[in-house]
Amino acid sequence: MTELQYDLIVLGAGPVGENVADYATKAGLKCVIVENELVGGDCSFWACIPSKALLRPPSARDAAQRVGGAREAVTGPLDVSAVLARRDYFVSDWDDSSSLPWLEGAGIDLVRGRGRLAGVRRVEVTTGNGEVVVLEARHAVAVCTGSDALIPNIPGLADVDPWTSRDATSVKDVPASLAIIGGGVVAAEMATAFVALGSEVTVIARSGLLSGLEEFAGDAVTKRLRSDGATVMHGSPVNVSRSGTGDVVIELDSGETVPASQVLVATGRTPRTKDLGLDSVGLTDGDWLSVDDSLRVQGVEGGWLYAAGDVNHRVLLTHQGKYQGRAAGTVIAARATAPETEAEPWGDLAASADSERVPSVIFSEPQVATVGLTAAAATQAGYRTRVVDYDLGAVSGAGLHADDYEGHARMVVDEDRGVALGVTFVGADVAELLHAATIAVVGEVPLSRLWHAVPAFPTMSEIWLRLLETYRFGE
Template structure:
């Protein structure tokens, strides 16, 4: 017999977006069940944001200390690999989700362990770990928060070579002797930084001509320079044609050359985890990102009961943006359940600004990279009349205090017609916390004239804002 249960809202996927939707609807007076086949907390907690940044923090701290005369003399040894990995493990709770489950219980959210799939309108069938099944009926909404998985490109023999994906790279229990990385994006750069610092010989094989090619060119250039200085071999314009594993090594063929490493990490993008969700039972094509409106309601589904948040909708594959979408989505579900009319125009304008035009991200390489909004190239492609200004952050007093010989660059992209910032990029030590100030400026559409009155504290790295405004002019 299949157990039958009803809730106001059923969420498939207990990562941060799913947790936030469930929490928001329960706070709004609705009942909610969340379905999870793996660990409550999802990719971010166990295999992405948290463990990767824990791996990188020790390296960053050592680099910062070595860049300050006096403090540098105290650095007399290398990084303790075992302690670094143990600290990483502590941030994943040793891949146990007891604490996250306690949060669900405390919030009044029901957890259903197992694989959840749509089995018809407003219905989710859960195959439990014991082989039993439960059908959950949603009175108000079903929310898909299933995230994404690492893509494996169709390279001859690569799948059979048992490659690492980002999950392996962030959870490995010891450094490999050598690591070949296929890709030049965020995961590739962060994991090259982390494992190189822990003693692994790293080579990056990048198909494009530069690293971080979705950002301003100087971001990838400065990260590549530091990686090379630290011993990473960075090859651009390289295509891997074939792979094979033999004698405990992976052999990659690229441009007629054979490259050998103990492990190969594939960091070549992500694919939506929507292929096994029963989307065909409600007239949708499996395996694709789901089209949603600005309340994250899936388009093309009768009666508007299906929603998708986070990576599943493909709008922004970033944890903080998935959580942002979840808050908006949960609020919309609560309002609609009460019969309240949502002002789609005002709502849509705000969400579109955050989700498209003011999306922030930080890359925890050495140096750090922070970016929000459009690059200059993207702004021009969108038809904006813009002017860009750059400034070397090392010329700011706060930066010179932060590190001897500070090297870094800041860039603003300004819409000349509205006199507002539409893009900002910062590269350098300690710039992660600068990113939010740019996010506020862009999301709030603060004019250049008004920004002159946002006075940065002296002597901080934030004074670069003043120097950028002076470069731009009155």
């Protein structure tokens, strides 16, 4: 048994854990990361990077086909093998060796193996060869282990070996047909990808696609999927089985059946905290970890345990997890020298933007870019609001960007303060419009001041002028 001591122990070497360790190390702490899989985590190898690598080729093809003159030059189908090979390049063929020099250069140690808490500021790591390495933290332990796909308790589902998002993004052979259970981001993006790759896709979404967003977002993605040949249906699976021909057969509560070569489950996430040793510090293994704005886990005596990223269930998005990681690494280092340090809102030591000001992009066709509150959520939160809508296709820059451009923009305004609470863009390539909206929402920039932020002509950013004009003068 080997025993080592550090200032900070980080469980999980995904982008969240890397940021915690990096920021703490830059502030002078000696840090170690524990990882049982690949350094870089789900985002690099099974989520953000491979999914966007799969989605970009059909998006680029579609972009050309939307512009006269370029349209005529794009006449063939996607080269599926080339798409998959490009994906393999971006995930380094699931080899993390290229990530290791960064850790070494940053001065962060790595212990490979399965780590679990074994008491106050103590972690035991079982390595691949069975050796146990005991790590002691002088100041803190940060749990950054992420989340796993949730497999719902549908009779027969487990018996047909369903795909999760990991299987979909690492696909080697595209199935002839794919049934997707769920209606969230994974469902929308993977339906978009596999339709483009040639699968016959059926999406089974109980409440419709993207039901938590503005209604026009889900409607637009559903319309496009159907026009591309996919089936999008409402319903809840009540039984799953495998037919004599080998197909999966999904029975719905409506009595309908959906056959498919493969089924993908996209119904939510579950915390990766099972068998993490949380019971050794008074918590329950398998639970989400509740944290304050400084990412300190609540209910742990001494305040030495932190949790950042998916595992705390605040926002299950990589960029927000990295944001939390930066805050956690900074506050852990600050408290190492001044234990009573407080995390003030909107300072470096707090994750203040993890409730009403979260940006997100769904790389479906069309893209959906959102930040802040929807109209319904703002009303439910008690704000006095006004909703401003505008046809994005009517903006000069959009018409130049693509022939017959279709899109929509919505701004939700807090009437009492004259600031934007939320913005949603739907349309081709709207992802690049999002950060301006994020600055407006997070910075609570008065609309009277935004009036003087003049958008360049002719760009799609002119949508801001049209939204503000509509707010000022009406339709």
